[in-house]
Amino acid sequence: MGGTKINWLEWGSEAFAKAKKEDKPILLDISAVWCHWCHRMDEDTYSDNEVANIINEKFIPIKVDNDKRPDVNARYNMGGWPTTAVLTPEGETIAGATYIPPVQMKHFLEDLYDVYKKDKSEIKNKLSQISRRESIMSLAKIEEVKLNPEIFEDIVDNLVLNFDMEYGGFGIEPKFPSSEAIRLLLLKYRKSKNEQYLKMATKTLLAMYNSEMYDKVENGFFRYCVRRNWTEPHYEKMLEDHAELLRNYAEGYQASKDEEIKKAALGIIKYAQEKLENKEGGFFGSQDADEEYYKLDLEGRKKKTPPLIDKTIYVNWNGKMVSSYLYAFSVLQDTHLKEFALKTIDFVLKDCYSQEGGVCHFYATGKKGMGGLLTDNLYFASALLDAYEIAGEQKYLEKAKELADFMIKNFFDKEKGGFRDISNKHENLGKLEKAEHSFIENSFAARFFVRLYYITDNEEYHKKSEAVLKLLQTMYEYYGIFAATYALSLDFYLNHAMVNFIYSKKDEKSKSLHSELLKAYYPSKIIRMLEVNENKSQIEKLGYDPNTFPAAFVCFGTMCMPPAFNPEKLLGILAKQ
Known part of the structure; x- marks a missing residue:
């Protein structure tokens, strides 16, 4: 593991048992392969002899890969990467920071070790007083909540309020895509x-x-x-970001024709x-940050190692x-996009899926990694629904139902x-x-389950979507512009178009x-694919004639429109709502 002078342990029962047995605090390092300052921390701080000696003598050092353990990161991240956290042997956070240079790290470690040894009872008392984020949820009486459509407008108004009229984006700095x-x-x-x-x-x-955030030589976004004006990028390139940005630019082109x-x-x-x-x-998951490389032109880069x-395949990001x-594909009609997307679905189902365990979190070096995370099952299930709507294959719908x-x-x-982020069987x-x-994941889950309900007519899916939306309505105000994902799901639930x-x-x-x-x-459209031969009985049950095709029957809530038999009629119906 990284940090050559330190005897790093993996996150697991062995490391925690060792901390309890030896009565030592845990030093938790959360890093990522794409993270420039994580590499610096390994090269500068953890390679310092004095720092390494302090850690090896007085702490139980655990190193965690952020991408492979998002469950650990969600609970211990101190505001960025690397995360440097000191924990009790039971795993409660005593203190933490991000990147710490060698000199400061020595003081940080010695001070916290002394605090741990001298003031254990005080630490325990303070930790017991800290309220967890779930406490907000425990106050909510979900059965009394009624979904409020006006929240959509509240969240839009908040985006407008936070919009940077000079440079675009939201807030001042740093600037993230906010997809x-x-x-x-x-x-x-x-x-x-x-x-x-x-x-x-x-x-x-x-x-x-048009800013420094986009790599004009090799394409892709950092x-x-x-800075507020989209300068001074952090140079890592992430699959997840590109998935979200591709959707943004595809929708942006649809809406603007720019x-x-x-x-x-x-x-x-x-x-x-x-x-x-x-x-x-x-x-693949990401490409490393290398400021020196990315500042070169094409000829300069040819002389450097990229x-x-x-090459880890993360299922949640792959789903996205x-x-x-x-x-x-639906916008640009590039068949490679459809073919490779379906090929990826087949890959995940073959190597990362079981009906008993759902999908795993990652696949690397020919082996699948841990499972039991909501994020992977949710985003991959949604991808299966997308595949069903686009390819029209019933097998994708069946797998989406299995994962649901x-x-x-x-x-x-x-x-x-x-929905919990970890399964009820997780460590x-x-x-x-x-x-x-x-x-974020619960907001997306509400969208997924309402889609699945209208395709399958399984009332259980509708109940779950409604329950999630009611829960999130009690707390959306805490999330600022990130509440946008809730607004999208709320509107999808209330104002979608159902197309048979x-x-x-x-x-x-x-x-x-x-x-x-x-x-x-x-x-906000949902498409139920009804093939005249494969789904004849279902077509007849819905009251349609299987001999009259192609036909699109569009409903907005309880208002159903006359059938559209050609693109002009169909587009006219959608344009009116």
């Missing part, structure tokens, strides 16, 4: 036809693309920028194809990228109404003893109408 906020602005534009929201979204998209926004989407795809696609299926690509590839049932059984919290070391309820699409796989008109349905910018 869900951009999606919400685009959705608000579609609903209101108010150009203000479109301008805010496109200003941000173009500002990022993770974020330190060719430069389309060019940015194509640049993301080019980067992913050249650097992140695994030929057997799946996307930054390391982490599959969804974005499929969405971009798995999530309800293993992650749903009947007491609080939301319970340290703060993993208590589950978190991720606001009757078609024949062999019919060219069916393919054409389906293509136009996918291409239409209507983010």
